[in-house]
Amino acid sequence: MDRPRNAFKVAGAGASFGFAFLGAEELLNFALQQPPLRWMELLSLVPFYVGIPAVCGLLLGAIGFQGIAAGIWLWATFTAALLVGPLMELFGGWGLPPAIGAVAAPLVTIALTVGLLFLTRSRDSLRWGALTGVWAATTLASVVNLKIGNPLSPIALIMDVGIAVMAVAMTLAISKALDNRQPRAGVMAFLFGVLMWGLRIPASSFGAVPLPAPAAKGDNPSVVVIIASGLRADHLSFMGYRTHPPTTPNIDALAGRSIVYEQAQAAAPASLPAIASMMTGMIPSHHDAGTNEAPDAPLPSAARTLAEYAKGAGYGTYALVTDLTLTERSGLAQGFDFYEYRPGIGHRPVMLSTLDALGVPVLPLRHYLPADRLVDRAVALLGSQRxxxxxxxxxxxxxxLPPYVAPDELVASAGSGLASAYDAELRYLDAELQRLLNAIPKDTWIVMLGDHGVSLGEHPDAYPEVERPPDLRFGDTLYQEQLRVPLIVFRPRNLKPVTVLRAVRAYDVMPTLLEIFNTKVQTSIDAEILTEALGRTHDAPDDEAIVSEAPFVGPKRQAVRKGPWKYIESADGTQELYNLFMDPGESNNLIELEPDMATDLSYELPGRTRPVEQRQEAPDKLREHYEDGETPKLPDGQTPPTDGSKAPADGTPQPR
Incomplete structure (x- = not known):
């Protein structure tokens, strides 16, 4: 055997396999109605899709592998390379060392390859059929699982079983067709790749998702709801955050002519349960989507959503979403005439996870569509309306949401550190929002808010008994950095901007928008109308109880905020009590100093019933607690303010 010649021959076959795989991956994404990658993005990926299997082929050929054996082991090495990143993410998500995934990937593929060689040992034609089947299965499974988002979800597992059955059928069919003939794997892969890439250009045009038809004429005003996942209230310039340059000049401009709720609380510190609450007006334990017990649980079809109410009122209903948890399976699509879920840059190439895990960031690894492309789509949709x-x-x-990969010029001006990286990303988002805000017709209501915040290192030692990935930034606590979000309501022809300091629920937008739709809630909900946004006075007490719950990491936790007080209770028995006015960072747990206050607040949690003998005094309990001589002292000796309507829980309100 001429080993050098054989090495280059197998290397060529490996390059052809990678070339064909990338072309097939592109076409499959078009079939799944994913937007195409740009040509420069594709060119930056080609060296890895082609180079990795080529190098593996060079090594295999030098060792002495050839023919069908070389083809099967090429598949094994390439598949192992594809699996490294996803398995590292999977084990990291379970709280285990990601390195386990890097070790598991080659072990899994070696085991599969040995089993494949054993099962097809009777004749070479069966092995050629198996080689075709496993390449097809790998391509399909990789793309489909990325589209689904969770490879361990029931629908993903069902799809995987179907793909496996298809691979077996393909193996048997090709084996029978070949009989005893010996094809040249490298040549066949190259020709297949040429076919895939030859189809790519027309397929990218046909695969584009068309915009929906314009909505019908209506008597009520249109509404645009802008949700920025991970948007912290305390990093917005108009909320008092001081940086140079400012983080949010365009959001500031919107706030300057709107009704601003400075103390809005998210329903949950994760997108699926929080946005489901916005759509239903219910807390997570009442709508059951993305709860602690079932993080992937969809919104039940019986839930009545904001989109369904709008549709019933004659509105066209459209949604453009990017978060991995907001797929069509999340249940949030119900009621929308057009629900477009687009993760990734164009679509997310399979190889990106591994390249990022190995520290080779060819393209920014985003699990979502970046703001510039999402705004392009939103502006086009707005332009299609009458x-x-x-x-x-x-x-x-x-x-x-991490990872933060803002343009280099914004990162350079922001400085180093996690908070600076977040600020750079926020400046990028704010700049793109200007284009969206400019495209919205002037007589349209605009609601802008965060669904939840993110942690930037505020509570690194919280709940040490809970195993979680070291870079987890949301979903694991109920502290204010993950719950306090901005809520801005722009009312057309509103001449007087208003700042509201009372605490409200982010999901209070649901019944408020129903008022704009001129329709009424038909089911029991937890949200209340934002009266100030509608030009009305707020007659209820300013210290309404506001509940947040359902982080998806660790034991179930619930929090209730009432006036300056916040109580957190965990399923494992842990209790926390904070005074947000004097301790906005939630560093002084007052549970031992104020057990009666904690008990009072615990009765506000879902499913709790206050004892009969306490019901008479409960409404005034908090206010009476502030009288002279009864106000609690914090551990540092300070006294909390007594007027919940005069100061926000985090920072000083700016003049409007």
Whole structure:
């Protein structure tokens, strides 16, 4: 055997396999209605898709592998390379060392390859059929599982079983067709790759998702809801955050002519349960989507959503979402005429996970569509509507969720550190939002808010008994950095901007928008109308109890905020009590100093019933607690303010 010649021959076959795989991956993404990658993005990926199997082929050929054996082991090495990143993410998500995934990937593929060689040992034609089947199965499974988002979900597992059955059928069919003939694997792979890439250009045009038809004429005003996942209230310039340059000049401009709720609380510190609460007006334990017990649980079809109410009122209903948990399977699509879920840059190439895990960031590894492309899509959709159309448009951005990969010029000006990286991403999002805000017709209501915040290192030692990935930034606590979000309501022809300091629920937007739709809630909900946004006075007490719950890491936790007080209770028995006015960072747990206050607040949690003998005094309990001589002292000797309507829980309100 001429080993050098054989090595180059197998290397060529490996390059052809990678070339064909990338072309097939592109076409499959078009079939799944994913947007195409740009040509420069593709060119940056080609060296890895082609180079990795080529190098593996060079080594295999030098060792002495040839023919069908070389083809099967090429598949094994390439598949192992594809699996490294996803398995590292999977084990990291389970709280285990990601390195286990890097070790498991080659072990899994070696075991599969040995089993494959054993099962097809009777004749070479069967092995050629198996080689075709496993390449097809690998391509399909990789793309489909990325589209689904969770490879361990029931639908993903069902799809995987179907793909495996298809691979077996393909193996037997090709084996029978070949009989005893010996094809040249490298040549066949190259020709297949040429076919895939030859189809790519027309397929990219046909695969584009068309915009929906314009909404019908309506008497009620249109509404655009902008949700920025991970948007913290305390990093917005108009909320008092001081940086140079400012983080949010365009959001500031919107706030300057709107009704601003400075103390909005998210329903949950994760997108699926929090946005499901916005759509239903219910807390997570009442709508059951993305709860602690079942993080992937969809919104039940029986739930009545904002989009369904809008549709019933004659509105066209559209949503553009990017978060991995907001797929069509999340249940949030119900009621929308057009629900477009787009993760990744164009689509997310399979190889990106591994390249990022190995520290080779060819393209920014985003699990979501970046703001510039999402705004392009939203602007196009707005432009397709007639001037008299009545529609509800929901646009959800994921740029403020890690990893943070803002343009280099913004990163350079922000400085180093996690908070600076977040600020750079926020400046990028704010700049893109200007284009979206400019495209919205002037007589349209605009609601902008965060679904939840993110941790930037505020509570690194919280709940040490809970195993979680070291870079987890949301979903694991109920502290204010993950719950306090901005809520801005722009009312057309509103001449007087208003700042509201009372605490409200982020999901209070649901019944508020129903008032704009001129329709009524038909089911029991937990949310209340934001009266100030509608030009009305707020007659209820300013210290309403606001519940947040359902982080998806660790034991179930629930929090209730009432006035300056916040109580957190965990299923494992842990209790926490904070005074947010004097301790906005939630560093002084007052549970031992104020057990009666904690008990009072615990009765506000879902499913709790206050004892009969306490019901008479409960409404005034908090206010009486502030009288002279009864106000508690914090551990540092300070006294909390007594007027919950005069100061926000985090920072000083700016003049409007």
């Amino acid at each position: 001037s008299d159309s009545a529609y509800l448009l929901v646009v959800q951005f994921s740029d403020l």
